[in-house]
Amino acid sequence: MRNPDLTIFYQFDPWDASIGGIQTIVRYFIKFAPDDLNLKLVGTQSDPEGPIGEWLHRELDGRAIDFFPLFHLPDDDARKLIPTSVRYTWSLLWQNFSGDFLHFHRIEPTLATARWRGHKTLFVHNDIHQQIQAQDVDEGILWKRFPKVYFALEKRLISQFDRVLSCNSESTELYKAQYPEFADRVASYRNTFDGDRFYPFDAPEREQRRQAYAAERGQPSDTRYLLFAGRLHPQKDPLLLIRSMHHVAPQTVHLLIAGAGELAETMREEIRAQGLETRVTMLGPVAQQELADLHRISSAFVLSSAYEGLPLVVLEALACGTPIVTTRAGETPRLLSPDSGVVCEERTPEALGQSIQQVLADPARYSALACTDNAAPYSAKTVIQKIYDDMLASWTPS
DSSP, X not given: OOOOEEEEEOSSOTTSOOOSHHHHHHHHHHHTSOTTSEEEEEEEEOSTTSOOSXXXXXXXXXXXXXXEEEEEOSOTTSOOSSOHHHHHHHHHTTOOOOOSEEEESSSGGGGGXXXXXXXXXXXXXXXXXXXXXXXXXXXXXXXXXXXXXXXXXXXXXXXXXXXXXESOHHHHHHHHHHOGGGGGGEEEOOOOBOTTTOOOOOHHHHHXXXXXXXXXXXXXXXXXXXXXXXXXSTTTOHHHHHHHGGGSOSTTEEEEXXXXXXXXXXXXXXXXXXXXXXXEEXXXXXXXXXXXXXXXXXXXXEEOOSSOSXXXXXXXXXXXXXXXXXXXXXXXXXXOXXXXXXXXXXXXXXXXXHHHHHHHHOTTTSOHHHHHHHHGGGBHHHHHHHHHHHHHTTOOOO
């Protein structure tokens, strides 16, 4: 009996240092896939000289995978005049990737897939309705300008999916209410983290590593670190986080910003304008292993988003024993226990700074054990295995 095929569709190159939760989730679905599943990925090519439009036999995290890059995309983190999702969808119009199982991580590409055969799953990573309706974000997703077009598109495309899995409970309920004829196909799933990489140090090692990091950077030995990691995008509102540093004491508290994106230069200008050059460091893109080490030396991970699903980086921080400070966006406020983080109820620099201060003032309350206990149910080995088990239960060999 032949093994089933799974083809994953997302507009990135998994061997590139691309930033974002969806990219990480896709990598986890590859790493933790059952051995008897043939894996394929239809993505983009980060190497300007690399081949496109053909299947390439590759390996990722020890797994064999067939990779089909549709076009060259050297800088995945920069916003393009023509959105990448439009180019990706257009490229799919001339293909047919029918197969046993097809996984999609955005809805737009499925404009091209209505006639393709296969068991189709759509993963919903954000509350798209909240994104479109967000009033306090000047920029964001393109659909904010054309909400009626988006909702018409969604209504047309949703019927082709055998499963719709959302990491946001409000989004799950909204899909069920909006499309009652397909409600039995809609379910929630848990975002996840890789426990092989994200785990805590014991207290002495955590302290030793923090001091060593401070010494490497020429900073005082009592420097305490706050960490932000993610795409530098209006959704994440990192400018709010930078401005909150005026309301965080003492002066030896230092903010580390890991990531890249369209707001990078604006953020650098804001840091200079606010006179925060000695208190905020922009690190640029950071590999996962380095990010895990940064989580383990930080006093808190801070999320200043206007809207969210459930950010993987929150689970990664908790798995490293680091408490969370978050605005009221997405699933994070529902996830946190009182001893693993603080929810900031107002999206202002003053309120966010006060919430950060709450964690810094009482570290014993927000213990590493409380954080790791909070993260434990979201381990990738458990969560992804369950999704695969449910998926393969529906398969009948042809």
